[in-house]
Amino acid sequence: MASLRRELPVTLLSGVLVAAAMLPARARAQDVTDVKPPKSNLVLKESGSFFVGGHPEHIDSAFGSGGEGSSMINQMYFQFQKPATGNDEYPIVFVHGCCLSSKTWETTPDGRMGWYEYFTRKGFDTYMGDQVGRARSGFNALEYNRVQAGVDPGTSNPRITIATDQFAWNVFRFGDFATKTPWPDERFPMQTVGVGPHSSLDFYKQVIPDLSTTVGTGSRPIDPGDVWPSASQMAKLARKLGGAILVGHSQSSSYPTRAALFDPTGVKGMIQLETGCFDNLTPAYIDILKKIPLLVMVGDHFSTPQPPESCITEMQQLKAAGGDMTFIALPDLGIQGNSHMFMQDNNNLQIADIIIDWIDKHVEKKH
């Protein structure tokens, strides 16, 4: 296993070699001049994208463009890349948090390698999805058009979450917003949120309107997994892949658990970054979850004690049932200063290695 985690060799394999794989990561930054090229080429055997789930919603002629018909909603977009030389671990699936997209896992705002590339380099088939209601995934726009047409009152309009810079400073734990003073040991690249000379606002370009309030507003679908679908779509993907390790962050942190409870068939590991715990699990749910290892990881500078009560309760319940739940507060490992966005912090690859080590020790291998 360890030998497979070294940098992948620069080898052209027969079969599909993605042309983009031979390019440094220059094309993926928010400011191309910021991107730091890697020391070695990233060699892939395959990359691609697809949707999971979604269902056609009937649209009356009063609300649709081009006449009455159906429009797809709640489909979830995934993209992936597979290394030319893989490891013996199951594929890993990343899903982002509030007001963000799968850009979260790509090149960091200051141009360093993100986890999408790093995990691929470490031999994982790596997937990342946009939550339903965000970026390239669908949502139910009918709710807005009904209000615009005066059929529904404005008070029924779903609220679009617009995260501000103040939100980012407070919730992502950058420091004191009023004075724009970061924590002394802050590891987030603060020059991308306007701090210091030659700073930019590049991180905020990742923050996009969050339409998740529209999720669940469609007509009652045949497939129950299409109601609040992101977690169930993750479960469907894990099953189709023949097994996967699911990762949620922040707003999606509880999705790996929800996915496993929806359909545990393909869920081989659950990684929940920055909470996502439950204290309302019934014995039937615990019976499912005790069979799948769970890692919950949090960073530094929380204003509340860590782990939170819900995590303590869940850990006690799962361990009493013979389950495998690990809670890691990075400061407890002697790693200080990590923000809510530790996949983009200046030690993001160190954190990735901790996760990979946990996977190695807790999650079953493919073969």
Added chain:
Amino acid sequence: MSLILAVLLAAVQAHYQARVLTFGCNSSTEVAELQRIRSDPKTFQNRFLELVTYGQCIAIAKGAVVEGAVESADRSILRLEAASSPPGYMAPMSDFKQVKAAEKSGK
């Protein structure tokens, strides 16, 4: 397994419509906390957004129709969508009215 759960849950589920823009959370403790501060919109909004961001709660649009069941241990709590998004979301019962499935906001 999910099919079994879905069948079991379907036996006790009913449809409810959100009367207002409301929320569902991973625990009833979080519901109680939000209910306590709801009369202070600014405090509520800040805390709610924090709980959403940390994956503990979701927003539910006014008019949304959901499947749910009243928690037997606490009749003020509705457990929503336990079949589609297990273990469901805990929500304040007072924010919902029971409807027939076909009513679906008249949409």
